Amino acid sequence: MTFHTLGLRHELLKAIEQCGYKTPTDVQKKVIPALLRGRDLFATAQTGSGKTASYLLPLLHLLSKTPHTEGFSHPRMLILTPTRELTLQVGASLEQYGCYLHVNFQLLYGGVKIDPQVRRLREGAEVIVATPGRLLDIIALKKINLAFIEYFVIDEADGMFDMGFHNDVYRIVDRLPASRQTLLFSATLMGKVKMLSQKVLRKPLQFEINRAGEIPKTVTHSVCRIDDEKKSEFLAYWIGSKNWHRVLVFVKTKKRADEVASYLNDAGLSTLAIHGEHKAGARKRTLQAFRDGSIRVLVGTDIAARGLDIDHLDYVINYEMPSVNEDYV
Known part of the structure; x- marks a missing residue:
């Protein structure tokens, strides 16, 4: 066809x-x-x-x-x-x-x-x-x-x-x-x-077309068991040591999104957060910066990042597991 x-x-x-x-x-x-x-x-x-x-x-x-x-x-x-x-x-x-x-x-x-x-x-x-x-x-x-x-x-x-x-x-x-x-x-x-x-x-x-919660065959999964207080430190090390770019990180709350973005920036990884408290213009600029590679990491809440369609996105990290199984996919 x-x-x-x-x-x-x-x-x-x-x-x-x-x-x-x-x-x-x-x-x-x-x-x-x-x-x-x-x-x-x-x-x-x-x-x-x-x-x-x-x-x-x-x-x-x-x-x-x-x-x-x-x-x-x-x-x-x-x-x-x-x-x-x-x-x-x-x-x-x-x-x-x-x-x-x-x-x-x-x-x-x-x-x-x-x-x-x-x-x-x-x-x-x-x-x-x-x-x-x-x-x-x-x-x-x-x-x-x-x-x-x-x-x-x-x-x-x-x-x-x-x-x-x-x-x-x-x-x-x-x-x-x-x-x-x-x-x-x-x-x-x-x-x-x-x-x-x-x-x-x-x-x-x-x-x-896709059963609820079905995992795409092209996705490779890894699980890292980390104490909560060490997550940001490990995340910065993991992204930096592997030289990853265009990394999307999911968290559950706006406060956590800002905290993780701040930690990654302090670690030398250009990062922006996106969540509902940001005005539409700011969110649009943040997404554009992520799409054109101006920043390496985007940290977003599950709700703010829902439905984002970003080409050539190689790395997605669930900093915290989502409340709804379908959001993991």
Whole structure:
């Protein structure tokens, strides 16, 4: 199977080629045809599996088949994500894949002033990518109308519930039209996520691309048993002695993230921390510094770093084991 045999518009195929994609990934082979047929679906897939392209490409194809009529400015596609970082990543993908379709989209997330986002919404946007909290803020201001949404994506549903967005998601769903196509991505279909799927999906297809907690075959694991008070010292020694670069370290709390980052910097390893207390602009700059190699180590809380898609990431260290098994993967 190739992207050409999937039936996507030539503008999308041109963008795909420009991105350097050769053949569809497993999730893309299953999700793209299903969405092009208009089906609702639930899928499990890991970050880096091509998940974002699997839903953006077919939905952009469908969106472009019936373009906006002149003067119509209400959004037609809504993508919910749990974090600012994932919102920005989906926005970057929209820009890449939709570059020849001239898709008008808007990103809505907290940690920045709301007024500029509201002003840009007045100009019209076919696609909205949003975190639940900021979207509800704008709904409360009566600055957005979700009554014309045709395509609805919930990305990392389990993550939203872990972060306490359960009620927010339901409040948003209640404002959407009943007639729409819906896609739900989650690491697992259990508990609250299962209840959500029963409410928002209609006769869905279900694709288990990666079983919950499944470890990628390309990952090599090592376990080091270290006393808690010696962890930072050992971490600095381990990274320095092996001359590792582009190292992502997971911790459980914001305080621990700052402490570990400070220790590593004092040990001569250029390090930054990323967590929820940092403003959106600072978090964006931190991620860019890590991506372009300006720093060697990024220390993040599980929640702040959820969904990060970083190319050529060779080393991931769980300084503390995550509370949820799926977050380890």
